[in-house]
Amino acid sequence: MTKIQVYNTMTQRKEEFVPREPGKMSVYVCGVTPYSDTHLGHARPSVIWDVIKRFFRMMGYETYHVQNFTDVDDKIIQRSFDEDVPALEISKRYIAEYLASMDALGVERADLYPKVSEHMDEIIGLVEKLVETDHAYSANGDVFFSVASFPEYGKLSKQKLEELRQGTRFEVDPAKRDAVDFALWKSAKPGEPAWESPWGEGRPGWHIECSAMSLKYLGEAFDFHGGGNDLIFPHHENEIAQSEAATGCALARYWVHNGMLNLKDAKMSKSIGNVISVKELTRRYPKELLRFYLLSTHYRSALEFYDGKLEEVSKGWTRLNDAYRALQDDLKHAVTGDSSLDRETLEVLERLEADLVSALADDFNTAMAFGVLFELVREINGYKHRQGRSEDVLKKASDILQRFAGGVFGVLQETQVQDDSLAESLLDLLLGLRQELRKQKNFALSDQIRDQLADLGVTIEDTPQGPRWKV
């Protein structure tokens, strides 16, 4: 079986992936706080994990993906005050918006989307356990995690406790015993959503929900914990402290963090206000192009977005799609053959297929895989240029594109008009007439037809095998 290498933030190097259970892959991805529209930055980890999951399945694994919604949060509460709408209404609205955006990007749904508001018992239970074992203490209705009680604190983000204490920028809550301690439970202020607890009415702190829900649904030491690299500290560091202090077991086996999506060299973030909404983008561009763009850079690198970027990217993406589309046409005229050209091409295709698997098995290197995809495009186009028409060869190329570009990356655009047979018939009729005109050398009229179809968005290409059109 192909060995899969994964970069683990914890060890800061690539490691061979060894699943907790043979043949199974489990992942917890930190999801969004639903209080405003989903932006492109959120789409990046979603699309990346979508591809990683599809790849694992291609490699014969069963995948199980849990992704939370942090639907109890300061900003949701703020928004609820602003709009005078219950907090859970706000989160419900934006959860639906998030899921709709992901659907529009062709992102497969997670197996489970647990919400904080529905897991208070688990959260309270975990906090109680931490209090009982002296990893946490309560003070005036708040409960804090005692960082000093967890000697490994800082192991993920490589922070030293002393530096963190000195680096505290904001004034420290006097109820804390140590400036670096963080809240597990916050007492309710008037008007805020609150739940009953042994420490009075309140709500969970930011990090505890992921510890409680990942433990409930994935258990101890599940395979992957994912999220943006902006979550490494404090979010994931604190999750580790809470979970591992409570269970004595590793939280996750591999920590996988994606790079940020930048806009004009600055991180796209709601607080800066430089956001590009997914809803808007999916209205203007095909989802396959958006995915192609998001996957064109390795997931750990920063990715730039700017005006015109998608137009630049679309040229290469179109080339890939055109090659696939042409292949479908050529397959209709394919012949059985076994010439030396056929055999050589088949061999190259097999090598390229293996290269695709290697690229993905090497820390999910989608950028490298795209390079291989384009080599394949050049190979098969060259083959056709040299009059190659073997069904075996064309089928093989089409099959690879379909399984990788289509199945794993989701960047192959499905042919439009497919379901509109009348339009298709009319178009064929028109093109047949135009061929007749061309035969009679009536180029003025045939060019006029081509131009006018172009105005309607239909591109005509005259090939030796006859005219080809695309929308």
Added chain:
RNA sequence: GGCGGCAUAGCCAAGUGGUAAGGCAGAGCUCUGCAAAAGCUCCAUUCCCCGGUUCGAAUCUGGGUGCCGCCUCCA
């Protein structure tokens, strides 16, 4: 200030010890009624700078410089 990361052609982007993938743009050619598409050829003696290790470094190492992220909510 601390921690993590990045710096490869006009642009985007792989490559992490053996002599620079791929895409876009650009130049020339082939095919074509023209166009489009496609194919072929060319396009980084060099990988931010300065030292070191090595037979050999974009790749390892030390030191600079610049940029990004985190240290406060954040995918």
